[in-house]
Amino acid sequence: MQRTVLLLVVVAVVAGAGFASMGAAQSGAGLPAGGFEQTDVNPDDVLIEVSVEPDGDAVWETEYRVRLASDDEEQAFEDLRADVESDPDAYTGRFGDRMRATADTAENATGRDMNVSNVTVTAERRELPQSYGVITYRFEWSNFAAVDDDRILVGDAIDALFLDEATSLIVSWEDGYRLGEVSPSPTETRDTAVVWEGPVDFTEGEPRVTVEPDGRAAGPLLFVALGLLVAVVAVVGYRRRPWGTTASEETPASTGSEATAEADDAVAAGAAGAGADAASGGTDGSAADADGEAGEAAPPVDEDLLSNEEQVVRLIEDNGGRMKQKRVAEELDWTAAKTSQVVTGLRDEGDLDGFRLGRENVLSLPEYDAGSDGSDDSDGEE
Structure with a gap:
């Protein structure tokens, strides 16, 4: 997925928070220098935490921290906090629009229906132990992660993102789950979270985190x-x-x-x-x-003996070489998330082609010729 995903997040946060730069900006996740005219403070570090739920939804919290080392910085932050508290909609509106655009990009890449909702913003002073001003954006991202049976597969919605030296990413999950696989190796592994501290230049297919219920093995x-x-x-x-x-x-x-x-x-x-x-x-x-x-x-062939990928390919073959992804899920009685995970693997391997038709994903075999049977983009399906 495009590297613009996290950049959009950062631009949205900065547009809402209005951190200004004095000289070269010290910022997170590819944040450009300069252009923050509302105040005279720069974010010293950025913390992004993604709390994934069993159904694949996630709660995002992005914290921009500014060290208040002088009277001028303290006053600038107090002015910003007053502005946020008096008119939070001015900040969450712009941030929410940009995050929804980010989710739309991820939706097209993964095939899962996504939405961003319940966007909030807060501004507060913390002692960490030094004094910091902290702007926190919080929102919910539906279908952020894929779900395969009871496993949660995290990362395809933010594929190949970039963290600069001031940014940390935390992926966390609920109690009762444990870490299965993770790529690349995190900076820190906790009981219910993994942490990457920048700079990290994730390649295609990264980051990836798989969690599963305790005792599942x-x-x-x-x-x-x-x-x-x-x-x-x-x-x-x-x-x-x-x-x-x-x-x-x-x-x-x-x-x-x-x-x-x-x-x-x-x-x-x-x-x-x-x-x-x-x-x-x-x-x-x-x-x-x-x-x-x-x-x-001479019993019939047991479909359960076929792999998930073989079932999808065989079903599409039986239907003339092209089907809508939604119908594949219905025919196999799978969840949309599981279908998306299997289809994505097949497309990555070149065993399936696909394109968007309105809000639908249409799948076809590589050798399928739409003109050979007079098919049109409606695919002949309801």
Whole structure:
């Protein structure tokens, strides 16, 4: 995703807060020098904290901190605080508009519907232990992170952002979750957060943080063990199961020698006998039994055995090579977030193409030719 994402954040904050520069500005996240005419203070550092929730929504807090080392700086900050408190809408309005534009860019890149809401601003003095003036913007970003089952996948909405030497980024999560994977290595790892201190020049595909519920690792292992046990029992039962009629029953003449002769491959012989019984239409119910057992001998392909990516590609192939992403989610009974995560991986690997149609994402196979079947941009879908 474009590096303009964080720059838009910073421009929005500065436009609202009105920090002015005297000479070269000391600022965060690529903040340009100069141009802050309302006051005579510069932000000394910037702290961005993204608190991710289990449903993928996130609460953002961006703090601009100004050290108040002189009487002039203290007075300038007090003037700014009075201005913020008397007319907060003048600050949150401009900030919210720019953040919503940022979310729109991320929405186009990720395929998830996003929105920015509940924008607030505060100005306060803190002792850290030196005296600082702090301007804090807070807002909620819906669908900021992707969710795959119960895992939270963070970072694609701010892909390849840049932190300068005055900026820190914190990604935090709720109690009951633990860190799974993170890239690149953070400056600090806490119980419920990771921290990057600038300067950090994230490359494409970074930052990425995956968190999952505590104890989740035991779950898949248990299911794998149970699956292997069921498979072993099924194979043993399959090999020992008698096919055709029992030894005490007479076999209709029309079954032929295939159902009664001994053969090295008992399964093949049994299947042949069952098929012959079905063809004979016997009156003792053996034909119906053969139908049932023949069906069990050749079960349909279990879609669950396919990977998520294989299911998506197969579904699009079955639908002529092109589908809307929303319909893929409906057909596979997946959440929009899970569908987006799988589709993004396929597009990155070149296995799928996609484009926006209004507010819809349309997916197609690389070899799909829209003109070959007379399709138009409506995709023939409701």
